[in-house]
Amino acid sequence: MWHGLRRKGSRVAARKRVAVVGVGTMGSQAAWRLAARGAEVVGYDRFAPGHDRSAAGGETRIFRSAHFEDSRYVPLLKHADTLWERLQHETGRELRRLTGCLLMGPTEHQQMATVLESIAEHGLDHEVLDAEALAKRFPQFRIEAGDAAVLDRHAGFIRPELTILSAARRAEELGARIHRYTPVREIVPVTNGVEIRTDTGTERFDSAVVTVGPWVNDLLPDLPWEVDIRRLINAWYVPTTDGWSGQERPAFIRTAPTHCYGLPSPDGVSVKLGLSRALHRPAGDPNRLERAVEPGELDIFTELLSRYMPDLHPDPIRLSVYMEGYTESSRPLVGPLPGHDDVVLLAGFSGHGFKLSPAMGDIAADLALEGASPQPIDFISTLDRADA
Numbered sequence: 001m002w003h004g005l006r007r008k009g010s011r012v013a014a015r016k017r018v019a020v021v022g023v024g025t026m027g028s029q030a031a032w033r034l035a036a037r038g039a040e041v042v043g044y045d046r047f048a049p050g051h052d053r054s055a056a057g058g059e060t061r062i063f064r065s066a067h068f069e070d071s072r073y074v075p076l077l078k079h080a081d082t083l084w085e086r087l088q089h090e091t092g093r094e095l096r097r098l099t100g101c102l103l104m105g106p107t108e109h110q111q112m113a114t115v116l117e118s119i120a121e122h123g124l125d126h127e128v129l130d131a132e133a134l135a136k137r138f139p140q141f142r143i144e145a146g147d148a149a150v151l152d153r154h155a156g157f158i159r160p161e162l163t164i165l166s167a168a169r170r171a172e173e174l175g176a177r178i179h180r181y182t183p184v185r186e187i188v189p190v191t192n193g194v195e196i197r198t199d200t201g202t203e204r205f206d207s208a209v210v211t212v213g214p215w216v217n218d219l220l221p222d223l224p225w226e227v228d229i230r231r232l233i234n235a236w237y238v239p240t241t242d243g244w245s246g247q248e249r250p251a252f253i254r255t256a257p258t259h260c261y262g263l264p265s266p267d268g269v270s271v272k273l274g275l276s277r278a279l280h281r282p283a284g285d286p287n288r289l290e291r292a293v294e295p296g297e298l299d300i301f302t303e304l305l306s307r308y309m310p311d312l313h314p315d316p317i318r319l320s321v322y323m324e325g326y327t328e329s330s331r332p333l334v335g336p337l338p339g340h341d342d343v344v345l346l347a348g349f350s351g352h353g354f355k356l357s358p359a360m361g362d363i364a365a366d367l368a369l370e371g372a373s374p375q376p377i378d379f380i381s382t383l384d385r386a387d388a
Helices: 025-036 071-091 110-122 131-137 160-173 213-219 295-308 354-370
Strands: 017-021 040-044 061-063 101-106 126-130 147-152 156-158 177-179 184-190 193-198 201-205 207-210 228-237 251-254 260-264 271-275 318-326 333-337 340-347
Touching: 017 025, 017 193, 017 201, 025 040, 025 071, 025 160, 025 207, 025 340, 025 354, 040 160, 040 193, 061 260, 061 354, 071 110, 071 160, 071 354, 101 110, 110 147, 126 131, 131 147, 160 177, 160 354, 184 213, 184 340, 193 207, 193 340, 207 354, 213 318, 213 340, 228 295, 271 295, 333 354, 340 354
Parallel strands: 017 040, 017 207, 040 177, 101 251, 207 340
Antiparallel strands: 061 156, 101 147, 126 147, 184 193, 193 201, 228 271, 228 318, 251 260, 260 271, 333 340
16 A cells, blocks of 8 residues: 655645644644645545544543653643633634643652653743642542642643534634545545545545554554554532532543543533543454443542542433553654655644644644654654564
8 A cells, every 4th residue: 555655845836735634632723723734625534523432532521731650741742832822812712721631640650750850851831739738739639648749830730622612613714625524435545645545436636644542453454563442431529518619620640550531520510530541441342332331431430439539429410431542652753754755744643632632733834844843743743663
């Protein structure tokens, strides 16, 4: 499928035609940023922007400035922060609300050390709370000996479905066209460009941005890196006391002994809880995702509530199932396909990509239009990457 074609460095186009394959978390942002730069943008989605049948959904996602995984993400988060504000301004919608985010765990845990390093390196607005201060200020959490927390002040929640819908609509206002309910069957490199093949025909483009989430292995079976697609569960619980209705209602992440995250719902009725990669089972065929949740799958949620959040009612009022893609290193794949600079790939964001999505869309536009990006993406780039 991929054979020996590269972008010609001497080629200059007054207005490039760019396909965006998958108009979801990353694709909707890429379409917006491309259209804002004057590209002729055509998007393709097997459903429609804002759907909940793949990786985006669940009412809220966490935005945070501090990073557990790698401090090199922080400059990208700062770029995303600027673009979140711009997208909200251009669409007139509240896509993000800054309520803070508590990053909790044992003081000796490596991720707690990493987040403090990223804060110190980049001068982030934060507050460190010991176990006593944490228990007093945030009584909704049960605190254990040795626990501490970092309150990331420039953090909060994002509305994923509304964000995708709004970014796609803004792209259309700027001239983009989006083919809804049109799955792409094949992406074929040709001289000086690519062909996008669907059930209804073939279109030719100067370049393509591929952001198909859990369908990446199906569409690109020769991808040199493995993207492990996992099935994740979100569960919503109702508080039994008023501990969750105080003035401060931050999102939260606990690092250990069981990695989990949560967000109070915007309407204050419930609290959403989710788990990390190790606790997700393989998704299997993304076209046949098992959306029914068996009672036994909730045992780990029940244990977490009993240990750390005992004033949440143990029976959920809502359950949702989604998919996420993980690389071996948990670092995403961002950049051209090997040997094919006209095809830009964004994949494998490992459950922490939504907060970065405007920056990733802008980077995709850089790569599709200019062949390079000024953003610091060497550590996640597909170029010269031995493994993922």
